[in-house]
Amino acid sequence: MRVLLVEDDAEMAASLKASLSADDHEVEVAGDGELGHSMASGGGYDVIVLDRMLPKKLGVSVVRELRDQGVSTPVLILSALHDEDHRIEGLNAGANDYLGKPFSTRELLARVRALWNGRDREPQTKLAVGDLEMDLLARTVRRGGKKLDLQPREFRLLEYLMRHSGQTVTRKMLLENVWDYHFDPQTNVIDVHISRLRSKIDRDFAQSLLHTVRGSGYRLEA
Amino acid sequence: MRPSLSLLRTTTFRLALAQAGVVLVFVVALLGYVYFATVGQLNADSDLLADQEYAALDRAYGEGGIRRLNQEVVERAARQGPLLYVLAESNGTVITGDFQQLPQMPAGAAERVDFAFERVDDDGNAIRGRARGQVGRLLNGPILLVARDLGDSALISGRITSALWTVALFGVALSIAGGLFGAWLASRRVEALATTAQEVMAGDITSRAPVRGENDEFDTLAIAINAMLDRLQHLMQVSRTAGDAIAHDLRSPLTRFRQKLEAALENPPNVDADREALRVALEEADSVLDTFAAVLKLARVEGNVTWRFERVNATAILRELVDFYEPAAEDVQRSLKGEVEDGLYIYGEPGLFTQAVSNLIENALKYTYENGRVEVRAIRRADGRIEIAVSDDGPGIAPEDRDRVLDRFVRLESARSTPGAGLGLSLVAAVARLHKGGLHLRDGLGGQGERKGLGAVLVLPAMANP
Numbered sequence: 001m002r003v004l005l006v007e008d009d010a011e012m013a014a015s016l017k018a019s020l021s022a023d024d025h026e027v028e029v030a031g032d033g034e035l036g037h038s039m040a041s042g043g044g045y046d047v048i049v050l051d052r053m054l055p056k057k058l059g060v061s062v063v064r065e066l067r068d069q070g071v072s073t074p075v076l077i078l079s080a081l082h083d084e085d086h087r088i089e090g091l092n093a094g095a096n097d098y099l100g101k102p103f104s105t106r107e108l109l110a111r112v113r114a115l116w117n118g119r120d121r122e123p124q125t126k127l128a129v130g131d132l133e134m135d136l137l138a139r140t141v142r143r144g145g146k147k148l149d150l151q152p153r154e155f156r157l158l159e160y161l162m163r164h165s166g167q168t169v170t171r172k173m174l175l176e177n178v179w180d181y182h183f184d185p186q187t188n189v190i191d192v193h194i195s196r197l198r199s200k201i202d203r204d205f206a207q208s209l210l211h212t213v214r215g216s217g218y219r220l221e222a
Numbered sequence: 223m224r225p226s227l228s229l230l231r232t233t234t235f236r237l238a239l240a241q242a243g244v245v246l247v248f249v250v251a252l253l254g255y256v257y258f259a260t261v262g263q264l265n266a267d268s269d270l271l272a273d274q275e276y277a278a279l280d281r282a283y284g285e286g287g288i289r290r291l292n293q294e295v296v297e298r299a300a301r302q303g304p305l306l307y308v309l310a311e312s313n314g315t316v317i318t319g320d321f322q323q324l325p326q327m328p329a330g331a332a333e334r335v336d337f338a339f340e341r342v343d344d345d346g347n348a349i350r351g352r353a354r355g356q357v358g359r360l361l362n363g364p365i366l367l368v369a370r371d372l373g374d375s376a377l378i379s380g381r382i383t384s385a386l387w388t389v390a391l392f393g394v395a396l397s398i399a400g401g402l403f404g405a406w407l408a409s410r411r412v413e414a415l416a417t418t419a420q421e422v423m424a425g426d427i428t429s430r431a432p433v434r435g436e437n438d439e440f441d442t443l444a445i446a447i448n449a450m451l452d453r454l455q456h457l458m459q460v461s462r463t464a465g466d467a468i469a470h471d472l473r474s475p476l477t478r479f480r481q482k483l484e485a486a487l488e489n490p491p492n493v494d495a496d497r498e499a500l501r502v503a504l505e506e507a508d509s510v511l512d513t514f515a516a517v518l519k520l521a522r523v524e525g526n527v528t529w530r531f532e533r534v535n536a537t538a539i540l541r542e543l544v545d546f547y548e549p550a551a552e553d554v555q556r557s558l559k560g561e562v563e564d565g566l567y568i569y570g571e572p573g574l575f576t577q578a579v580s581n582l583i584e585n586a587l588k589y590t591y592e593n594g595r596v597e598v599r600a601i602r603r604a605d606g607r608i609e610i611a612v613s614d615d616g617p618g619i620a621p622e623d624r625d626r627v628l629d630r631f632v633r634l635e636s637a638r639s640t641p642g643a644g645l646g647l648s649l650v651a652a653v654a655r656l657h658k659g660g661l662h663l664r665d666g667l668g669g670q671g672e673r674k675g676l677g678a679v680l681v682l683p684a685m686a687n688p
Contacts, residue, residue, distance in 0.1 A: 084529075084530070084571065084573040084574070085529065085530055088530070102508075102511045153545060153546075179542070179546060181546075181576065181580075182573055183573075183576070183577045183580065184512070185550075185580065185584065186584050186588070187547075187550050187584060187587065188550065188553075189546065189547060189549070189550035192549040192550045192552075192553045193549055196549055
């Protein structure tokens, strides 16, 4: 997909561009907020990755102006400070995701893909991955026709994984989107939740659906 | 001592001057009162008497002419009494009376006269005195004077008046002297405080202001200043300790980081070994960055950043946190239980509140032993505040160490081997302060043997239930 990267730190921009290109994206770079804004206004990008502190125009202003102009390209804001108030300010301005520095490259790549997959999606009432089916209205989960008994939290965790099936989902993404937690637990608590969920959806079946992606996170895939 | 501190410019001296002014005003008022009560009254009585006598003689003149008047004056002057008479021709030549000379030539009809006199009495003694009365020209020119000898009473009131003036002068002089003395005493105390401040500025943070034990305002001030210096000294020590600790905490991973990279460069190329070196280096870099992030976060919570406060459903957040950590606790053979009252609300920042409680839970899980217990209890206390206690049955912290672990970067020796920058509890304490609450440590659930466990208690102001 086509990614617009707006970042003023040349070395950072080069390194991010290399990583995104290696992940099969076509990347264009803008070095300041005004240039980034004019390039984004022209459209043609699938995802915009925007630094928060930019010369000439702040990242938050760029997003707000794009949204006012009717440009709905998904935007991910990168920020040196991962703080509640800045995150909320960014999201309120119209950004779709917010990532605090320092972040791992894998985290960024996973989020860029998630943004692309998440856009323009019709509201769904049923999700399916292989023979795993989720009914969002009846709040039921079945695999191979057999009803699975999930706790509410496990249900939300599985829902998120199913909505992002086929993509790598990081622990941080799960923390933020399933629990709305914006800090790093010092324990392996996410892994434990995943292993409990896995024991419910995979244990009695020949084919595993919930995979661990080493060093990154998890992927639900048939 | 500072010579520039002039006594005359001190507050105490100015107060004394003001007091001297008040004394002066009081004495003048007193003088006025005494004057009117003595001299004034005397004068009024004399005037009345002299006026009546003058009028009577004037009538006698009207009835019997100058001869009758002269006769009356001679008779009356001969009587013993306080009244004095003079009858004179229109040119002032005395015809008859108590004096050989008129004290004052009247311009016309009756006018007031007040004069000192000297005369010889019937026994030949010279008498000095003051008299007051009326003098005036009668019809066709003769001059009549009727006056009352004020006698002793004039002397007495005169002495009272001069005594009062003397007292007033002494009063003012004493006020000024007292003011100077008071100012000197006060300035000595102030200079002692100033000396302490200068010593502190010069770098001696251990200098303290002298306390006399007199419980006066200077002692109060000195005690307050000393308490402030104690706090400053403590903070300086803490930040020095923190500086050492952060240097230690950052230097170790940075050294290993550098070591790994150097070794990888020195050794012959080997893809597997190089990748492993890079992986370890990345971990060390992350650990350094985590420490920085924690320091920055703590600085922002402690600093003057304005946080967006809102109504926070503490009950829901606490139950969710227990629910979140429970599987992880079970995974490491600990039990985590929550006992959270319904309807607990606080006014605060939900993200910080969540992180603070999660720090307490993670700490408790980290410092308990296998098969240990951790409990999260949240109640609304009788005083209306919300108490959130995260208690465990681990080794606990000795009471004398409890205050210290809330300082930045302090990790007890026993915890040196476990990961973490020692900022977790500091952050919780800072978040508590930000929410106008507090964090304190107490015994926990009670463990095996001597162990009492640890209870970390977060007390926050409650918000009313909607």
